[in-house]
Every structure is written in C-alpha cells, then in structure tokens.
Amino acid sequence: MGDGVVGGAWFRPSAYQPPLPLDRIILPAGTPGAGDRMDLDVLIVGAGPAGLGAAIELARLVREDNQAGHGLGEVQIGVLEKAGALGEHSLSGAVVNPRPFRELFPDLEDSDFPFRAPVEKEAVYLLTAGGRWRLPTPPTMRNHGYYVASLCEVVRWMGRKAEELGVNLFTGFPAAALLRDGNAVVGVRTAPSGLDREGKPGSGYSAPNDLYARVTVLSEGTRGLLTQAYLDWQKIGSPNPQIYALGVKEIWETRRSLDRVIHTMGWPLPSDAFGGSFMYPLEPNLVALGLVVGLDYPDANLDVHVLLQQMKTHPFFREYLEGGEMVEWGAKTIPEGGYYSLAERRSGDGVLIAGDAAGFVDVPSLKGVHYAVQSGIYAARAIFAALKGGDASAAKLAEYDRLVDRSYIRRDLYRTRNMRLAFKGGLYVGGIKAALMTLSGGALFGGRIAVPEDAAVARAAGPEASFVPDNRLTFSKVDGVFKAGNATRDSIPPHVLAAREVPEEVARFYGHLCPAGVYEWSDGRLRVNAPNCVDCKATDVLGPRWTPREGGSGPRYQRM
C-alpha cells in the first residue's frame, strides 16, 4: 500500500472504464456514411517518426526499383495525420540515437539531421525536498554520441523529405475506424469535421473520408485507437498487458544556460510512484524539462502536472528557470511495458503496427524515437516485398515481425525486459533490483515479472495537495493548455467516453490524472471540458476512452 495514501475508499479504475466501442472502430468495407473515397497503395496512419520513416524508406525503395528499370511504376503512399500541421501532436524528451537516421539517409551526415546539440555532458541526481545527490550515471542512461532534439522539428523535417519523394501528407485528418474485408484491413475511415455540440452536422461540416489501400500501417503513436481495436478484434495478446507513464513537459527560455543533459529521481514523487524528470538544453538558453510518472501509482490524488510545478520550485531547477519564461507546455503518455508487453504479432492481413503504437520503447534508456524510425524502415521493407510479390497477406507481411525480431529493437528490449516491471514495488526496491539486473545483463530475475494493466491497480485518495500557481515559475493546467497552443473549436461534441455513473472519488481521480483540466467534479457530477484535451491519452489508459475529434483539434506543439 502506498505511503502517500491516507484513508479514502479503494477503487479500481477498470470498474469505471467503458469498453472500446469496437463496433464503431472496425467497420466492414463499404459501410455507408462516408463522403469521398480514395484509393492508395499504402496508407500510413500517423505522421510521426515511425510513419514517416516507413513512408520515406518505401518511397525510396520504389524509386530505386523504378530507376533500375523493373519497377512497380507509380506507388501512391498516403500519410494521415490528425494534427493540423506536421509535428503539432508530437512530443518527446528527447535525446535521440541517430542510428536509424543514418540508415534512412545514407547520403547525409549527422549534422544534416534536424537535431540540436550532441550530448557532451550528463548527470543523474536523486532529489530530496531541499537537497540533491549526484548519482553515477547508470549504463543504460549514457547518452554520449546521441543528440538532444525536438520531436516536432524532427517530424517536420522528415515530412519534407517524404514530400520530396512524392509521398502524400494529409494533415488534419484523424483516422477514426479501420475498414475490413473479412479479417483483412483494407483501409481507414477518417473523422468528420464540423459537428455541433450535439454531434449533428453544423456549418462547415465535412463528411468522413474512406481511404482504401493494399497495406495500412498503424503508426498512431502511444495508445493508438485503431491499434487497440485491431489487437482486440483479432485477439492478439501479449505476455503482459501494455502499461503506460504520463509525461508533462515544458519548454523554457532561461536566463542561465544549461550545458548538460540532466535526469533526476526522487522528490517530489512519492516513493510508491515510479518516474523521474529530465532537463535537456535545446539551445544553451532554451531548455526542455519534464516529469514522467508511471500510471500504476496508487494515490488517486497524484497529479503529474502539479508535481512538475512543485518540482520546479526545488532550488536545483529554480536556479535555471527563475527569471525565464515558459514558452510551451505539453503532455503525452509513453508505453512502458517493454519486451513482455509487445503483441505476439505486429502484422496481419493488410496491416502492420510500428513505433510507439507497437510499444517499441526502452524505459531504462528512456528511448523510443529511434526504435520508431527503425520499425518504420522495417515496415517499409516488408511492404515493398509484399507489393513486389502482389501479396499483402499476413503470411507475407510477417516478414516485418521477423525483421524486428532479428534487430536491435528486440535485442535492446529483451535485455531490459524486467527493469521497469521491477519498480512495481516502488522506487527503492526497484532501484536495487534494476541495479542487479544491469550488472547481470538482465539474467537475474530473468523470468517474466507479471504485471496487471494500469487500470486494474487499486487506488485511493491521499491528501489533497494545495497548489496555487505563482504564474512565474508555476502554472495552472489551463495556462498549460493555452501554452500548448490548443485551439480546439469550443463547440465540438464531447469526444471522450466516460462511464454513465462516475462516483466522486473516481471523478476527482480523473481530474488529477488529466494534465489538461478536461475533467472536473462539480455540482455533484463529472464535468467534461472536452476542448481542453491535448490527446495525451492518459485517461484512455485509466478512465474515459479517447476518440478522435475533427482534424486540427488539440495542441499545436512547435518545439516539443
């Protein structure tokens, strides 16, 4: 039981979570209701590092093949993206391993990539309420040779490269449903736009579009809607359920310059929560910082946004941030389950799953971007072979799983397979287990540590933290949403599906869980301020389900 929890009734979030509405997300091809129909060869859902990595590699393979004189001819590749412009829903730390970029762009140098500075110095600290202890940098967290980067900038750059290769980028079009023919995925239906608050077509309405393709790549990112639906529908399991963390991140212009990559553990997190912070210099006086907390914490009043605000008041952060300006804010979940949470297969008839959607994240090294790009490259190679062979069956596309399983993606995740899971017991026990695992190369505690899904972890409310933003160093959630550039239309219909009856303690839990202030307990019921949502997916993990809104809704991240 968590030491932060003092009384309050225990509940399991899963008891109040509506099931995924599969009947709305998996549609037979030709289901009425769509406006335009478009036929492509390959459709990629999500213009993040995985989707764009796949698009670039595939377009390049097709082009080289055509130039060699025995090609496929024109291959139409389309990428759907729910953000209004490239990169605006992309958020990561990030320190990026450039390895797959070198593979994707063999003619370019590292200095051509859209990264900021290489990591030269780094430090890890354990924080206490007023103090800090420098820790030796764990081997998994050594970042020499890697680059600090803004994922928004990386995505925008990759998008331009894809367009130069003839890829169609459709920004502002969220995918809302998979189109199926038998067990095969044959395309997707996009979300409509211009619905009024009651969900009826208003002025400026445009109907959903159906896009059909021979192969569909699900690179939706963390907690992908179509990915979840596909795995459910096809009953594809994994040894452990996927588990998640929530990260809240801010970009600051600072007076004092930062010359190193910093990670911290400990304060202000309670010891029964797993997580840590990062602070990276994008430029000497432009700093990205954030706090990441596993969503298996027991204290229902834990609030990641508020903890991040509290954390900034620590002298360690304050001395960098004071007198500076918070210029951007954002939040996103991270799939943390690692090796044992990977689906048995990430391919099927007409479909592949890549990047964060597939769970290719290594928590001990805090990395996922390069696995996303790499898995996109492998997806492209498998698709290219399928197109050449005129066969997009599950058997043919299983080449993708083989490529991933033979690669460093599988190798890295296997090596650290239990490290995140060990922290189920809290920070200190977990820290010791993790150290032993590192020393033994993963062999100690080598069997699978079984974990429940996050929503099944029991919660109870601890003491309510009193937090009043000072609007200089610390900010409210609404300020955060504003700094996320959120410009969602105020009159959109609610896009999150909550249980019909939500008791007060659960509603208050949602209120703390959601970093964007979407949920409130007021006047004796759960209030949903849907337009605030920044698509982080935290409540999709633990509560109300997320469904897509009209294109261009949500945040407009620029340097996240």
Add this chain to the structure above:
Amino acid sequence: MKIAVCIKRVPDTETRVKVGPDGKTLDESGAKFILNPYDEFAVEEALRRKEQAGAGEVVVLSLGPAATQETIRTALAMGADRGILLQTDRVPADGLEVARVLAGELRDGGWDLVFFGKMAIDDYNHQVGPMVAELLGLACVTAVTHLEIADGKGIAQREIEGGIEVVEFPLPAVLTADKGLNEPRYPALKGIMAAKKKPLEVKPVTPGAGGLEVLAMTPPAERPAGKIVGEGPDAVPTLVRLLREEAKVL
C-alpha cells in the same frame, strides 16, 4: 471568370510574440507560419465566384520567401488552379512597394476580380489591396462582408462605425475580404493530392526599399495591476473615465 487572389504567409502569433535580437523584427524561433486568415476568406470567395460562373481560373499570388510555396499550396489544396510566388527574402515594411510588385505582375492579366484579405494579421498594414487597385486603375471595395455579382456589376457590403455601407461597383474590380464574407473550406483529401501537381511558378523579384523605415519593435507596456475602482453605482463615472483615458478602449 478569371480571378487572382493575393495572399500572404504570416506567423501565427496566437500564443506568443517576442521581439528578435535586432530589436526590429519578430523572433521567429518556435513560430508557426500560416496562410493569413483574412486571405482564406479571399481564396474561398474566389473559388465560389468561379464555381458560380461555371468556368474560369483562380490564380494565387504571393510575395515572400521560398517557404511561401507551402502557403500557396494550401490555397491550391483549397481549390485554386495555379500559383505564382514572387520570391524575395525581404518583404518591405512599406505596403506601397509590395503593391507595386503585385501590380506589376497583375497588369494586363485580364482579371475580372482581384481578391485580397482586408489586412494581414502580422503587420496590420491595411493597405496593399486598395493600393494595387489604384496602381492598376481598377475599382475597389475594401473590407467586404457580403458580396453579390451579376452582369458585370457587383454589390458589396462593408461594415462602418454604426452601420453597413452598401456599395455598387463595376467589374473588373479589386475586393478585400473581411471576416463574415464566407466560411472558408478545409482542403479535401483529393484537393491536397491534386495541389501537388498544380503549377506553381517562382519568379525572383527585388522590391524597392520604400518610404517606411522600421526603427524599433518593442513589447507593449505591461498591463497595470488590476484595481477596484470603487463600490456601487457611484464608481461608474470613474470607471468610464479610466476605460476612456487609461485603457483607451471606449
């Protein structure tokens, strides 16, 4: 119906405006660039007029840096037929110089209508459209909120203080679009795909320096701390005076 639309690439300064290190221009780091919202009304109206006429061409023009091609593509994705970028890295502060370059390109084009947005949301210059009209000797109505066109004539409405002017004009004409004229369409999937193949001509230009010299850009004065003016209805005259003289909003 042959229609030109002059558009501008502008920074979206919704969340933040910061003065650059030169003290004269916007710090563009972390800024997002968009099609000027008033120009969206202009593009939409041009498309509707062409659709109404059943035939014709909508050509999009812009003066700006190379990246403006993206902005022009947005208009092409909405449905415009082709684009022309008058490329320069230096857009002068003087609207007349911009107007001269645009007029040079538009002259003798045989346009029925030339649309502009009523202003750009970056410089708030409010002038290039009517200046182009003067340079080309065309009729012009600015800040149009309602438009009817038939038989070579148009009737436009424009908002003035406390009323709406109903204005009649002959074609060809230059019109600048205000909010309310229409609701701009979102680019459709097919429009986005088609836009990639539409012609976009790039012509290098060198605008004159003009007669406006930027001396400084500064942040506005800090908002004074809020104050309770007083209690009850007797405080109203003081409030009105402050709104008028201090806040300058009445």
Add this chain to the structure above:
Amino acid sequence: MSAVLAVCEQRDGVLRKVAREVVTGARRLADGLGATVDALVPGSGPVEGSAELGRFGADRVVTVTAGAFARYAPEALGQAIAERARSGGYRAVVFAATATGKDLAPRVAARLGAALAQEVTDVVVEDGAVIVTRPVYAGKALLKLRLRSEPALVSLRPNVFTPVERPRAGTAETVALDLPVGRVVTREIKAPEAGALDVGEAPIVISGGRGLKDPANFRLLEELAAAFGGKAAVGASRAVVDAGWRPHADQVGQTGKTVSPSLYIAVGISGAIQHLAGMRTSKVIVAINQDKDAPIFKVADYGIVGDLFQIVPRLTEEIRKLHG
C-alpha cells in the same frame, strides 16, 4: 510655410467627433515640423461642426463641396485629396483610421507614391522626420517607424488621440468642386442587424453569470450592449448556459482559447477557472460583482464591487452619453 493636412469625416452633413482627434494629431505634427494645419472637410454642402476645428488647432478649415461627397465616394475623394495634397505641398496628411479613413488613405498614398502608416497610436517629429508608433501582431508588439516620403501619410487609431484645445484661427474657406462620383458608388447605409454580432467576434463582450439571478435580467446586459452601438455582444458563463438561461452559442470560455475582445465586462460572474480561460486574453477586463473576494477581480483590470442591478443601468447611461 509648410503645412499638414487633416482629413476630416462627416456623415449626413455633420462632422464626426473623430475629426477633433485628427486635427489634434495634425497639430502635434505641425508643431514639430514648424507647419500650419489645414483641416479638409469634404461634404455635399456646409458641414455642421466644422467651425469648431480651429479650437483644436486648425489654422484653416477648408470645406470642399461636391455633390459626389454626399455619401462616401472613395474615388472622387481619393482624387480630390491627392490633388490637394500635391498642389498644396503638404508635409503630412493625417486621416482617422476609421472604416472610411482606412479605405481612403491607401488610395491617396498610391496616387501620391507616398508611404502610409495606418492605425497609428503615436506621432512625433524627430530631426524633421515623422516618426510613428503602431501596434502589430494584434497589439502584442509596437512598431516604431520613420516615414521618409513627402508627404507622409498616417491614419490615427480612433480614441487614442484625446482632443486637446489648441486654439488657432480656423479661417473658413469653401472650395466647390465638380467631380463625378466615380465607379464605386455607396447606395445606402443600413443600420446594423441587431444581435448579429457573435460573441467570438465582437470587439466588446458583456457576459452575465448567476449573479443576474434570473434569465429575464439579461435584458440589462442587452441594453448595455445596445448602448455601444452594435459593437457589443452579450455572452454568458457556463453556469447560466447549463441552467438553460442562455443558448450554448453565447457561452464564453472553457478552453485556453475563445474570446479576446478589446473590452470584456463580466457581470455577476465569480470567475471559475474555465471561464477565466475563455476570456483572459481580452485586452481590458472589467468585473462587476457583489463579492469583493470573487476570483474574477484577480484577472480584472478594473472592478466595481456592489449591486449589479444598480451599477449596470448607470453604466448604460454613461455609455449612451459618450456615444450620443
């Protein structure tokens, strides 16, 4: 001696109040340039109120009459002003940045080949040059510019240049012109459609909350909005929309975006965070509330504590006086 030309507006034969501001701004420029001020008053006949312009600093008041000037005639006016500016050798031409002035000034600038700065909030003369300040990026930055052309053209943002009495001779002259209206003809001036303004677009928003006690009491806010002459819309807090007092379309706030009028008046609204989020980017916020500790006062620029049922009617009265 050189001169500055102040272009004044009339409507229906009556000088508009903004003309005083234009003459005040022109006087300031003229003093810096060592010049005189000519006020130019176009009309179809005598213009009521033009005689007072001497009081605000006009050395001459030139009424230019033409049948074409009965209503706004942009082409005829543009031509007349440009010709006058050219032949009179003016150093500067000053307009009001009204709907009319902002339309007219660029036409004159193009005819003269002169530089124009619109929506100016400050003018000074430094080393013989006209220097202006004008807001850009929705008022989030100010641009200071030097106008190098002669004449230099500026339009002054209304309500910024408070009229100052600087009595000059104000010698009256009348010039009759014979000009065609031109191709662009103003057929009529319609009254604005009542209630047509959307809360999201109105330059002034007056919102009511639970403090109004009854939906019928929104009449008070509608009367106040009407006093602003079609520039104001009535909004509502979420609480009263949820209670069914007002339609959803009128609701202000919920997200980080929403309304940012130049003036936001919150009446009987306590200021729940969701409401504050929707109006915090307003340029000026006024709060009227019974409870002096209401959070709305923390974001308000100006507050009045007290009974809104007494305060709002008084405010309506004062605004009517101002616009009368």
